[in-house]
Amino acid sequence: MTAYVLRRLVSTIAVMAMVGIFVFLLLRLAPGDPAAIIAGKSATAEMIAGIREKLGLNDPMPVQFLRWVRDMLSGDFGTSIFAGRPVLDLIAQRLEPTICLSMMTMILSATVGVSFGILAAWQAGGLVDRMLTGFATLGFSVPVFVIGFFLIYLFAISMHWLPVQGYRPIGEGLEPWFVHLILPTLTLSLSYIAFIARIARASMLEVLTEDYMRTAAAKGASSYAMLFHHALKNAGAPILTVIGLSFAGLIGGVVITETVFNVPGVGRLVVDAINNRDYPIIQGVLILVSGLYVLINLAVDLSYTLVDPRIRY
Template sequence: MLQYTIRRLLSIIPVMLVVSIIVFMIVHLTPGNPAYLILGEDSSAEAVQQLEEQLGLDQPIVVQFFDWVTNVFKGDLGESVYSSEPVLSIILDRIGPTFSVMLISMIFTLVIAIPIAIFVVWKRQTVLDPLFISASLLGASIPEFWFAMLLVLGLGVSIPIFPVAGYIPIAEGFLLWLHHLILPAFVLATVEIGLISRMLRDGMLEAVNQDYTKTARAKGIKESVVLMKHVFANALIPTTTVIGVTIAGLLGGTVIIETIFTIPGIGQLLIDSIHRRDYPVIQGVVLFIAVIYVVINLLVDLLYGLLDPRIRYD
């Protein structure tokens, strides 16, 4: 297990190198001079030249890339053109709101999706099963921005139950913090609830008629115990993969949700940086999101061995 973990950690290096190349090329190979785009049409040639030297844009593209990658491995993501603050500090300041939305959204997802899937499998020969399939497909197909606007109009404007904008740090009060996060978190959770519950339901249906479940029933074990102890446990392995991808996907989903609900997190930082053409911050945020994806995939792989003792990494 230790050797496997070390190998997986080492495999992150080439993955992140490829991601770094892609991020760098996307930002630096856009049409136009980045310094001119940042300063605007009325900027003087001297100001453009000065900014090019500041950003290292006067160097060959290969030199720029290796300088950037070298600084990244040192923990230096550069400085914001807009605020002159270190990019890493800006990202760390925005982590709290984003991770708060992700946490509440994931709690919503698991608390709703898992019981629904178990109940549908328990009542698998009733009308609940086709109704569940239709509802899960509908939930997974709803555009997040459209659903967010409906909730804002319904529960924020017409019936003002929840705030529709802003963020309160948890230090200022747990209930205020939670109150501001319920709507955006529920919007993010809606798509994931349909996906995870459908995956768990399919996995449980595959295991429900296996020989070991038939043996358990022949021993007189109650159906509810068979479902929870045998069927649910064995269906959890493929579902864990989906949950891991979901957690990483929530980080990408916050880009839209934070903009709609005016939450000062990583997503809104990315949108604001694109509008300002703050290239160092754009690079830093995209690289940060990629690192989160890679780390979560690693954790999911390691979690398999804990969920299923039969899995061994040689």
């Protein structure tokens, strides 16, 4: 078990090193001079040269990279070019909406998706299975922004049940906070519910056809015991994988959803930074999101040992 954990930690460090190199080179090797883009079309050569000197772009690439890594390891993600504030402060201001939206999305997606998958597998070939499979196919195929606009039209504009856009901090009260998160959460959850349900159904169907399941049925095991004690435990690894990957991949959906619903989260911060060519913010968010992605994958890999003890050896 210790050797397995150490191997995963070493591979995680290697992956983060590669991510760091990629993020560093991505912006510096992109077409165009970052200093000229920041300075604007009316900038003089002296202004561009001053910006290049301020950003350290005149130094050799290895020197820039080592300085960048040193600053990152010390917690200095740089200063926003346009806001003039530390990048970490700007990200910290936007974390609450993104974290709340992501956590509510994954709780809803995992709970409903796994439940739908188990029910569809248990009723394989029946009406319930066909209905849930059709829902999963539809939810996985429709783009997030289309779902968002449809829900806004239905529940906010037509029925006037929910607010159209915006976000209320949790400090202003649980009810306005929850009400403003319902539509974004539903919008972001539908595709993940569909994805998790499809994987859960396939994994459960594979396990339900095993010999030990027929043996358990012959011994008089209840449906609950067969589904949750025997089948779900043995089908857990693929389900954990897809839940972990869905959680790690939320940032793409969060960017679109926060834009549609005008939620001031990290996704909106990234969009604004890209529009303004604010490279320190883009780099900082990419590094933090990549680190979170790698850590979630590490947590999923380690959780396999709880589901399948054979992995420990």
